[in-house]
Amino acid sequence: MQRVSEIMDATLSPTKAEVVEAVMGKSTMWGAFRFVDPDGEVGIESILLRDGxxxxxxxxxxxxxHINPEHELCTMQHSVLGERFVTRAVADPVAVLEFVRVILEGDTNAQRSDGILPPLDIRGTGTAGVDTLTLVDAELATITSDTVSGTCVLNGEKKHFQLHIPLVPELVEQAPALALIGTDKDGSLYVLATVQVSSSAH
Structure with missing residues (x-):
C-alpha cells in the first residue's frame, strides 16, 4: 500500500540543501524519497545527490x-511546524522500523502529496507482502553514520537486525535478497539500504 506523505508549503531555515552541504560537502541535489511514520509525528526522508x-x-x-543528540545534524526552523530536530535516520527508531518494514514487505516509498516523484523507482526486495508484518519496539544498540544494529519485535517475536543505509549507494547488476533498491530511467540499479534479520537469543 503506497502511503501518502503530506508536504507543506513552508520555509525552512536552514534549508535542506544547506543541511546536506554541511554534512556531505557541496553537492548537487537530485531529489528525495520519503516514508511515513504510522503515528504521524516523524518525517522520514532520504535526500539523493548526484555529481557526475x-x-x-x-x-x-x-x-x-531530540531523539539521539550524538547523531543529530542540526536544528531546523519550520515556518509551519516550528522547531524540528534533524537526525540521521539510522539513529531514529521510527525510521529504522520503517526502512526494515518496507524492505521485508517489498513495499515502496510514500507518495508525496504535492505529486513530485523521486528520481529513482524505489522498492523493497522482500517477499512478505505489504502490510503483512507487525514491527515494533526497536532498540538501537550500535550506531554509526550509516549502519545500526539492535533488536525489534517482528510479528510478536524478538529479532536481531542490522540495517545499512549507505552514504554512497552501490550500483549493482542484481538486487540483493533483502534490500531497498532504486532504479533510474536507464535501468541502472542502486542499493539504497540492506537489512539482516535473525532470531534473538533469550
Missing part, C-alpha cells in the same frame, strides 16, 4: 524533540 556518475544519499528524520 556518483549517487549519494543523506537519510534523515525530522521531529519535534
Amino acid at each position: 556518475g556518483v549517487v549519494r544519499q543523506c537519510a534523515v528524520t525530522y521531529r519535534a524533540d
Whole structure:
C-alpha cells in the first residue's frame, strides 16, 4: 500500500540543501524519497545527490524533540511546524522500523502529496507482502553514520537486525535478497539500504 506523505508549503531555515552541504560537502541535489511514520509525528526522508556518475544519499528524520543528540545534524526552523530536530535516520527508531518494514514487505516509498516523484523507482526486495508484518519496539544498540544494529519485535517475536543505509549507494547488476533498491530511467540499479534479520537469543 503506497502511503501518502503530506508536504507543506513552508520555509525552512536552514534549508535542506544547506543541511546536506554541511554534512556531505557541496553537492548537487537530485531529489528525495520519503516514508511515513504510522503515528504521524516523524518525517522520514532520504535526500539523493548526484555529481557526475556518483549517487549519494543523506537519510534523515525530522521531529519535534531530540531523539539521539550524538547523531543529530542540526536544528531546523519550520515556518509551519516550528522547531524540528534533524537526525540521521539510522539513529531514529521510527525510521529504522520503517526502512526494515518496507524492505521485508517489498513495499515502496510514500507518495508525496504535492505529486513530485523521486528520481529513482524505489522498492523493497522482500517477499512478505505489504502490510503483512507487525514491527515494533526497536532498540538501537550500535550506531554509526550509516549502519545500526539492535533488536525489534517482528510479528510478536524478538529479532536481531542490522540495517545499512549507505552514504554512497552501490550500483549493482542484481538486487540483493533483502534490500531497498532504486532504479533510474536507464535501468541502472542502486542499493539504497540492506537489512539482516535473525532470531534473538533469550
